[in-house]
Amino acid sequence: MKHLYKKLSLLVLATLVSTMTMAQSADEYLVEVVFFGQPSASLVMGTPPDLDWADNAVKLDETARSDVQSIDPTRFRLSQEARKLEQNGYQIYLHQAWTQPLDNDLDVALSKGEADNGIYPIQGLVNLSKDNLMEIAVSFWRNRKASDLQMSGASIVSENLHQRRPLRLNETHYLDHQSLGMLVRVSR
Template identity: 30%
Template sequence: MKAKGVVHLQVITGFCLSILMGMLMAENVLAKENWYHFEIIVFEQDRVNSEQFEAKSTTIRLPRRKFDLTRTAYPKSLLLINPIQFSRLNRDDLQLDSVYRHLMRRKAYKPLIHTAWMQSVKSDSSSKPVVVSAPFSMRNPHPVQGYITLQRGYYLHLKVQFEFEKEGVFYLMDQRRRIRLSETHYFDHPVFGVIVYVERLAIKTTTITQ
C-alpha cells in the first residue's frame, strides 16, 4: 500500500509539473504587442558649420531584412479597427503637417520626405526597420534614404540612420536617444535634419513569437 501511495504521489507531482511548464511556455510564446503611429519629416537645410560630416561614397548600412510601406494610404480611423502592418496613413491624419508647412515657408529649409505609418512593436524588442527614401529626380537632385527603429524596453529609445547625398558627397546621420511618446523629436545635422513623432495607439494584440 505504501509503495502504491508513493507511485500515486509521483504521478500527481509529474502531472502538476507538466501543467506548470506548459503555463510558463505559454507565457514565453505569447508576446504582447503595442501599435504605434510613426511619422517622419526629412529636410535639407542650409547652415554654415565648420565640422565635416562627409564622405565620397555611401556609408549607410541598411538592414538586410527591411520592409516597405503600403502604396495605398488608409484612414487612421479604419486602421484602428483593422490594423495593417506598415500601412501608410492619409494626409489628413498627419500630426506634423503644421511643422511641414513651416519648413516650406522658410528659404533655409527644403522638405524632402513627410510620411506616416502604423506598425506594431513587441515588448522587449525593436521595431522592424522600414526604409523610407526620396530618390533622385529632376525635382529632387539630392537623394536621401534611411530608416528609424523603436527599441521597446523599460524605456523607449529611437534609432535614426539616414544618408543625404549632395553633389557627389554623402552625409551620414546615425543617432540614438531615449524618447517620450506623443512628442516631437528633432535629430540635427549641419546639412539636413530629421523630425520624428511616435504615438501609441489604443490597439492591443497578442502574437505568437517564432
C-alpha cells in the same frame, strides 16, 4: 433554449473579436518623420549607405505586412511644423508617416526618388524599440552625384544623420546634425 444559445454564442464571439481588435490597435504606433536640410549649412560629408542598407528591413513603399502600413498624408501630425520649416528656408527631403507594432527587431526602410545603382537620393532606416524606455534609432542619408556638386573622387556624396535617443509618446522630437535635421513623432 436553442435560440438563446445562439444569441449568447454570437455575443461571446462579438466580444472576443472586439477584444482582439482593441488589443491589436493597442500595440499599434503611428510614427512620423520629417527629414530636412538646414538652410545655408555647409555640406558635411558622411559615410555613404551600403548597397544592402535595407536588406533586413521592411520597405514601407513595398510592404505587404498588415501591421506596417503607410498612412494618408491627411492624417500627418507634423504638417504644420513642416510648412514652418519650409517658410524659414529649410528644404524638406522626406515627410512620411506609418503605423507599426513596437518590435525591437523591426527596421522600416524609407526612400525617395529614383535609385542609381541601389542608392536613392533620400533613404533611411527607422527602428522603434523599448527596453526600459521607448527609443528611436534613425539612420538617414541624402545622396547626390559628385558630378552634380562639381566634386571629383567618389561618384556619390552622402550626408548622414545617425542617432539613437529615448522619446516620449505624443511629443515632437528634434534630431540635429550640422547640415541635416529631423522631426520625429510617435503616438498611439
